[in-house]
Structure formats: structure tokens, C-alpha cells
Amino acid sequence: MCGTHFSAQISSFTKTSLRILLAGAAMSLALANPASAGTDCVMGSKAAPAELIPACAVIIDQAANPTSDRAAALLVRADAHARTSGGLTQALRDIDRAIALDGKNAKAWRLRGDLLREAGGDLNRAAADLSRAIELDPSDAEAYGLRGVVYTNQRRLDRALADYDQAIKLKPDDAQAWSDRGATYYLGGDNDKAIRNFDEALRLDPNRARTYSNRGAAWKKLGQFDKSVADNSEAIRLDPKQPEYYDNRGLAYAAMGEYDKAIADYDQAIRREQRANFLTNRGDSYQFKSELGAALSDYDAALKLDPNFAKTYNNRAVLYKKMGERAKALADYEAALRLDPANDNAASGRRTMIAEIAKFGTEPPRALNxxxxxxxxxxxxxxxxxxxxxxxxxxxxxxxxxxxxxxxxxxxxxxxxxxxxxxxxxxxxxxxxxxxxxxxxxxxxxxxxxxxxxxxxxxxx
Structure with a gap:
């Protein structure tokens, strides 16, 4: 509302799994344990983690085995652990051991940096690990791309773009790098460049649902709402389970004033996952339709999920102002400003409410006729x-x-x-x-x- 109705919905970058990162390692390590016959400690194996983990342990636990073999087996086991529920901690421990055994293994540094990023760990440490991987292997395009993702998450956009440039120079057909660079341009406000990068990513790989949705967000920023709807519709076709694609299309419909279609999409998003921003966006469309009770219900539900969501307080304040509830509107504007001191809309609304309360008081006005x-x-x-x-x-x-x-x-x-x-x-x-x-x-x-x-x-x- 008042400039804060729509939020840019560029979703998190597609995760690059350890299995993909390790696929080029070409490791096939012989087993000495007859009990595990039929399962090798092989990089990229389709075997279940429950089979791979003990198979690799046979190699890891034999101190007489070559250091390089033990380090390689640790990386394979780390991949297996990363594919199990709650296994990220053990995966990191295995990569730590692999680095201790072979500190010049560039892939190990790259894997640990990426795993730290995916696990929501220390981004500075993740960037340092990826920098070490690049130092050991300057031709590693994936390490540049992954460090770019870390820098993007840190909002160090210039450094991120430089890394994506290098990744694409080394591997021009890497659709992920083109897509991530597009998302970074979007975050920096350069929507034209973002779209050109998304276009290339989709030319290289036309089945990237998230890239379609991200391009749709860029089209929306440029006021091309019909193209935004089309891109998010394609994202939904490719991956109908992702709630944010419905939310993004709803935002585009709302920008076109098609609030019933927007609400239908928000319903789909909320059915898949309860999120404060989905509820707030639906509340905004209800408010624009003058269905104030439904709007208030959504705002209240959003704040139960996330009591620190400044946008919801601001937009509920707009609603209270329309209802003549000046005291409640002022309280919500102040809450929005506490959470987001740079929110100009909340600051302006707060000034207006202070002036109105000074002039008319806090009681809702009597209906005039x-x-x-x-x-x-x-x-x-x-x-x-x-x-x-x-x-x-x-x-x-x-x-x-x-x-x-x-x-x-x-x-x-x-x-x-x-x-x-x-x-x-x-x-x-x-x-x-x-x-x-x-x-x-x-x-x-x-x-x-x-x-x-x-x-x-x-x-x-």
C-alpha cells in the first residue's frame, strides 16, 4: 500500500547439490569389505546413502590406504550424508577431514564453501573457502559461480557480478551462472540486463522454472505485467508445487487490477505453504476490493506468523486509516517504523495520523450525511x-x-x-x-x- 503493496519476489537461488559438484571427480574406490559387496564408494553413485556410507568407511578407516584415496572417500561419504535428513553436520565433518588429509584438493574447498552456504552457515567463511578453491584451481567455473551466489546473498553485488562474468567466460553454456547473474542484476535494479541474462539462461535450458519466475519479476518491475503473468504461468506449468510462483503471478495480476485472479493465486500459494508475505499480499488485494474484513483477517494472520514483518504493519495501518481507526493506524505505522526505520511510506503515514489525531481526536468519526x-x-x-x-x-x-x-x-x-x-x-x-x-x-x-x-x-x- 502506498508504494509498499508489492514486494519483489526473486526466490532463493537454485541449490547446486554435492552430487552435481562431485560428478566430475571420477572416483571409483575398491572395497575390501565383503559384507558390502555390490556397492562401491563411487562418486555420483545412485546407491542409497545407507549403502554408500559403510562402503566408504571401509576405505576411510584403513590408515594404510593412500591419503588421496581416503580423502576422496570422505568426499563421497559427505555427499551421501548430505542426502540424508539432518546429515549436513556430518557431511561438513567429512569434508573437514578430507581437507586435513589433502589441503590442496580444490574440490574439497569448493564443496565445503558451498555446503556452508546451503546450510545457512557463515557466509564469510563460505566465501573464504571458495576463494581458496579458486586459488588452487583458477579454471574452476563452478567455484566462481558459487562464490558469486555467496556475494549476492551478502549484497556485495559488484563482486558477485565479477564472479559470474568469470564463470561464464570459463563455461559459456552454464545456464545456472546466466540465471544467477540475471538475479543479481535484478537485485541491483538493472532489469533490462536481468532479462537479457534470463533469456540466455532459458535458451540454454528452457526447463528452468525458477528462471521463468525470476524473469517474470523483472518484467513486473518494467511494467510489463502481461509478460510477468506469462512467465510465472510457465514456471507453474514446469513446477506446480512451488508456492512462490503462484504468489509472483498474483502480484502481477494485482498490478493489473485483476484482484480476483490475484486472490485465486494467493490462495494456491497459501494452500501450499503459510507465509506472512503471501497472506499480506492477499490482504492487500482484498483491501483494494474494499473487502476490509477479509483484508484485516489476512493481516492479523500474517503477523501471527511473523510479528516482525514491517510491510504488514504498514498496510494494516492504511486499512485502519480507511476505517477511521486513527489510534490503531498510528500504532501500526509506529510498529512498521521500529522494524524498518527507512520506510518512507510508514513515516509519511505516521505524520498524517499525528496531524489527524491532533485535529479530530482518536475516536472514529461519526458518520456525516x-x-x-x-x-x-x-x-x-x-x-x-x-x-x-x-x-x-x-x-x-x-x-x-x-x-x-x-x-x-x-x-x-x-x-x-x-x-x-x-x-x-x-x-x-x-x-x-x-x-x-x-x-x-x-x-x-x-x-x-x-x-x-x-x-x-x-x-x-
Whole structure:
């Protein structure tokens, strides 16, 4: 709302598994344990971890085996551990041992750096490990790409782009590097370059669902909402289980004003996973549809999931303001600012609410009506549109509405037949635009009404 309605949804980068990273190692280590016959400690083996782990242990535990063989077996076992639930800690321990045995094994350093990143560990340590891998093997395109991902996660975008450049130079057909570089350009605000990189990634591999969704986010930033919908639809076709693809398409539909379609997509996302941003986005669309109860319910549910989500507080404050609940709106704006001090929309909303409370108090205003002479030109008791309810709740807007209606009537009364027809059309256009645009980011109702009154006054003078 007010500029914060939509959040950019570039999802996390596709993880590169240990099995893929280890595939080029070409390790096939003989077994000495007859009990494990039929299963070798082989890199990239399709054997289950429960079979690979004891098979590799036979080699690892024999101190007489060559150091290089034991280190290689540790890396294979690390891969097996990484494929088991809760096995990342043991995988890291095996890679630590492999590095201790063979400190010049570039793949081991690269694997540990990537595993630290995937496990949500120390990103600085992950970057250091990947730098060591590159130092040992400057031709390792994957190490550059993985370090680029770490730098992107740290928002060190220039360094990330330099690493992706090198990765692509070494391996021009690496769709993952093109896609990751596109995501980094997106985060830096260069959507045109982002799209060009996503295009190349999809040319190389047209089945990358996440790349389609990421390109859709870039199209949305450029205002190409139909292309954003198309890309996210393709992402959903390729991978219908991912909730963020539905959320991203919902954001594009909402930007087009197609709130029912947006809500249907948010429903799909929430059905797959309860997330605060999904609920907040659906609440925003309900708010734009003037379904205030549904919007409030979604905002409340979002804050139960994540009490520190600043966007939800800001958007719920907008809702409370519309409802005339000034004290609640002020409290939510202040909560948003505590969590996000740089939120300009919350800061502006807070100033507005402080001024309104000083002028009108904290109690919700009594409904005004046309008959009393102190309200707008229409009956507030029968108002159905959200914009009309807001005009009824704000004495300043109510006065503006009455002045517009009265001035319009006077100008119409004295207009010629042709100019009267034009005047009726411009008044209908004003009301239609007011009704459909109210609540959208950046729409200033009071300013629009003041401008309409000025135009009518100019016609009368």
C-alpha cells in the first residue's frame, strides 16, 4: 500500500547439490569389505546413502590406504550424508577431514564453501573457502559461480557480478551462472540486463522454472505485467508445487487490477505453504476490493506468523486509516517504523495520523450525511464504495465532495447544450477514475478532488 503493496519476489537461488559438484571427480574406490559387496564408494553413485556410507568407511578407516584415496572417500561419504535428513553436520565433518588429509584438493574447498552456504552457515567463511578453491584451481567455473551466489546473498553485488562474468567466460553454456547473474542484476535494479541474462539462461535450458519466475519479476518491475503473468504461468506449468510462483503471478495480476485472479493465486500459494508475505499480499488485494474484513483477517494472520514483518504493519495501518481507526493506524505505522526505520511510506503515514489525531481526536468519526449540511453530497448511511466511506469519515474530504457537487451543478446550469454534454462526460470520468483508482499505490484522493474543484471553479469564473 502506498508504494509498499508489492514486494519483489526473486526466490532463493537454485541449490547446486554435492552430487552435481562431485560428478566430475571420477572416483571409483575398491572395497575390501565383503559384507558390502555390490556397492562401491563411487562418486555420483545412485546407491542409497545407507549403502554408500559403510562402503566408504571401509576405505576411510584403513590408515594404510593412500591419503588421496581416503580423502576422496570422505568426499563421497559427505555427499551421501548430505542426502540424508539432518546429515549436513556430518557431511561438513567429512569434508573437514578430507581437507586435513589433502589441503590442496580444490574440490574439497569448493564443496565445503558451498555446503556452508546451503546450510545457512557463515557466509564469510563460505566465501573464504571458495576463494581458496579458486586459488588452487583458477579454471574452476563452478567455484566462481558459487562464490558469486555467496556475494549476492551478502549484497556485495559488484563482486558477485565479477564472479559470474568469470564463470561464464570459463563455461559459456552454464545456464545456472546466466540465471544467477540475471538475479543479481535484478537485485541491483538493472532489469533490462536481468532479462537479457534470463533469456540466455532459458535458451540454454528452457526447463528452468525458477528462471521463468525470476524473469517474470523483472518484467513486473518494467511494467510489463502481461509478460510477468506469462512467465510465472510457465514456471507453474514446469513446477506446480512451488508456492512462490503462484504468489509472483498474483502480484502481477494485482498490478493489473485483476484482484480476483490475484486472490485465486494467493490462495494456491497459501494452500501450499503459510507465509506472512503471501497472506499480506492477499490482504492487500482484498483491501483494494474494499473487502476490509477479509483484508484485516489476512493481516492479523500474517503477523501471527511473523510479528516482525514491517510491510504488514504498514498496510494494516492504511486499512485502519480507511476505517477511521486513527489510534490503531498510528500504532501500526509506529510498529512498521521500529522494524524498518527507512520506510518512507510508514513515516509519511505516521505524520498524517499525528496531524489527524491532533485535529479530530482518536475516536472514529461519526458518520456525516448530506441532509445535515456538514457532510458530502451523498448519504453516508447508504454508502457502499470504500472511497465513499472514506469521504464520509474525513470532514475535509466531505466538504470537498460537497463543493465539487455544488460547483458542478452551477456550472452545468449555465452551460450551453454542447458544453453541458462535455461537462457531464468529464464529471462521469472523474467519478469513475476516483472509484477505481482509490487505494492504489500513489493515488492521492484529496489532491485529485482539489484539482477537480479547481477545474470546475475555473469554468465558473
Amino acid at each position: 448530506a441532509a445535515s449540511g456538514n457532510g458530502p453530497s451523498f448519504a453516508c448511511a447508504t454508502a457502499r464504495r470504500e472511497v465513499e466511506k472514506v469521504i464520509c469519515a474525513d470532514p475535509d474530504l466531505g466538504v470537498l465532495d460537497r463543493q465539487i457537487a455544488e460547483t458542478y451543478a452551477r456550472v452545468l446550469k449555465t452551460a450551453s447544450k454542447r458544453s453541458a454534454s462535455d461537462l457531464r462526460k468529464t464529471q462521469r470520468d472523474f467519478l469513475t477514475t476516483r472509484n477505481t483508482s482509490f487505494g492504489r499505490p500513489g493515488y492521492d484522493l484529496k489532491k485529485v478532488m482539489q484539482e477537480r474543484l479547481q477545474k470546475l471553479n475555473a469554468m465558473e469564473s
